[in-house]
Amino acid sequence: MDLLNEVAHISGKSGLYKVLKPTRTGVIVETLDAAKQKSVVGGQTRISVLKDxxxxxxxxxxxxxxxxxxxxxxxxxxxxxxxxxxxxxxxxxxxxxxxxxxxxxxxxxxxxxxxxxxxxxxxxxxxxxxxxxxxAAKAEKAPKAEKAPVEKAEKKPAAKKAAK
The missing domain is CATH 1.10.10.1650 (Arc Repressor Mutant, subunit A)
Structure with a gap:
């Protein structure tokens, strides 16, 4: 769960945010939802990284x-x-x-x-x-692995062209 180093909760805001990179005055964060909205959070704002x-x-x-x-x-x-x-x-x-x-x-x-x-x-x-x-990741991959392999038809060697 090293990815929790990048996930944070911002005091006063709902939801979780992915910390993208620092700026001179704070950090750039992105919401962890379908919208993926990016914003800059100031240095005075309390940010709690989930890893901590x-x-x-x-x-x-x-x-x-x-x-x-x-x-x-x-x-x-x-x-x-x-x-x-x-x-x-x-x-x-x-x-x-x-x-x-x-x-x-x-x-x-x-x-x-x-x-x-x-x-x-x-x-x-x-x-x-x-x-x-x-x-969960293994469970999602398992059904794909369970598919029966499709046998490929044997290829016949290509006919040699007659030398002229």
Whole structure:
């Protein structure tokens, strides 16, 4: 999940963005959706790269689970289809959904709004960057590999031209 180095959340904006390159005053970003709109984000704006975000665990004080690993666990459990609609789910549904994936998350430091963001980010990534999830990429390639090879008709050697 090295691609998460290029994916960021911009404070105050919805969705995820791909960081393209830095400028003198900020960075150029592109939306991770079908529109692929590019814009410049100023240096004062808070940008959080997904690679640097993690989920608090209950094991001990400094124990965390990187977001990349959490996305892989969510994908292994739900395979791109969540049992709830993250934006409309109530707090109990959000907490129980996360508990099915990570039973030892820290209930005191992880809030419903955090889970809502994580689940919505997961859906954005599954829809727009399926290469992040190797199991999905293998599943997409598998049906192509299962096709029976078409036998080619044997070619007859070309007739030699008569020498004049």
């Amino acid at each position: 975000i993690s989920l608090y665990l209950d094991d001990h004080q400094d124990s965390t689970l990187p977001l990349a690993d959490l996305f892989l666990q969510i994908h292994a459990k739900f395979n791109g289809v969540l049992p709830i609609e993250a934006k409309k789910a109530n707090d109990a549904e959000l907490f129980s959904t996360l508990a099915t994936v990570v039973p030892n998350y820290d209930t005191d430091r992880v809030f419903a709004s955090d889970i809502k963001k994580i689940l919505s980010w997961y859906l954005i990534l599954v829809a727009n960057t399926p290469e992040l999830f190797p199991a």
